[in-house]
Amino acid sequence: MAKQAITLIGGGPVGALLARLLAQRGFAVKTFEKRRNPRRGSSVRGRTINLALAERGLHALRAAGLAEHALQRSVMMRGRMVHPPDGACGLQRYGVDDSEVIWSISRSELNALLVDAAEEAGVRFHFGQALTTADLDAQRITLTDSNRVQREHDATLLIGADGAGSALRAAMNLYQPLGIRVEPLGHGYKELEIPPASGRNRFAIEPHALHIWPRGRYMCIATPNIAGSFNVTLFMPLHGPYPSFDTLRDAATASAFFSKDFPELLPLMLRFADDYDGHPVGTLATLYLDSWHIDKRAVLVGDAAHAMAPFHGQGMNCGFEDAVVLADLLADASRETADAFAEFQSIRKPNADAIAAMTLENYIEMRDSVVDPRYVSKLELGARLAQRVPEYFMPRYRMVTFTLLSYAYAYERGCAQDRLLEQLLQASPNPDDVSLDAAVSALKATLPPLPLLRRDSALMDDAPINADYATDAGHA
Known part of the structure; x- marks a missing residue:
């Protein structure tokens, strides 16, 4: 036949x-x-944004028998390395440990x-x-x-x-x-690069992270390549007042902008002028x-x-x-x-x-909220609840990135959890002032338990996922 x-x-x-x-x-x-x-x-040229492999992508590659081959070509990223304007950078982990990471691949x-x-x-x-x-x-x-x-x-x-x-x-x-x-975002992007460093350590900055330089209306990110380079992407408004791609038309104006807003990043991009003038502005x-x-x-x-x-x-x-x-x-x-x-x-x-x-x-979270004290407080309180009662609380990012729970479920559950965190921090923005016992009681009274995490759940529904999934998610 x-x-x-x-x-x-x-x-x-x-x-x-x-x-x-x-x-x-x-x-x-x-x-x-x-x-x-x-x-x-x-x-x-200039259209090479790295891809981020997460559990959903790895699950599909496993179905095709290719996950291990893809991971061999990837660099592990544990979380966001946030570079605020004051220079006090720090890592915000994506998951609980190295079993919950994403992978940067060309x-x-x-x-x-x-x-x-x-x-x-x-x-x-x-x-x-x-x-x-x-x-x-x-x-x-x-x-x-x-x-x-x-x-x-x-x-x-x-x-x-x-x-x-x-x-x-x-x-x-x-x-x-x-x-x-089609809903335009009104923002665009331009690709730049940090080349490999000389010497034994071929990475010029921490390789196992997605680097973010958040600046409110705009930001830069950098993702690692297995050869030691980093793809750097500038995101900002296409039009409007400075800074925008309208006002940063060439490498000369952009270099002055980077010297002021990204002073530690600019010296790492050795071909900045060529990349900025040679690469197109992409739209989103x-x-x-x-x-x-x-x-x-x-x-x-x-x-x-x-x-x-x-x-x-x-x-x-x-x-x-x-x-x-x-x-x-x-x-x-x-x-x-x-x-x-x-x-x-x-x-x-x-x-x-x-x-x-x-x-x-x-996008708003990456370019702005990651340095907002209120966001950081919710992040901390959510992490404590996830550790205390993992059957009731999982940060939305982890649901999206490290489970096969449907996106629709993760969105709805994440919104409900965020509303609860807002209520718990209403009296004081300091998570240390929130009684964890009271927070757990409020959580259980407000939301049902999460679906069991089972690896063999179908992608087509919200069937529970295997008990061993939580311990080996992220590994091929």
């Missing part, structure tokens, strides 16, 4: 992982990617790994092939290569994993409006769709369906969850394809909306 054919548009990390998962489940997958083969150095390195793995599973890749048109009635697509040569391809079942600027989404929307809404927005699919013919996953800003480090992890859920639904022979697509959307859209909201909140 011939394998069911799937045409996948987009060979980035999400597309390549989905292609492998589908091939492992018996589908015949052809993948078309408009960019060059990532194994031949196809990254665009997008191009991960993409190359996933393409290799997909090809090993039988996927056929066609690089340098951009989708031009999609005739959903005739079930044919037109592709154009870098020499403007066009070709047609039969496509009875189309999946779009072609990112925020998805060509398949545009074609689907022409055929049947998808209810597209959140994408929402009312519909992710058109009957049984086409469906969108990852950024093509729900692009978000990078401030929670969950865009790829969310897309990887999409890949596992969709592959499993399509592999279920009891479901028609249209039903699988509809169920995929019903499962994933509430979670995509929830992580998009948390991402926008996390």
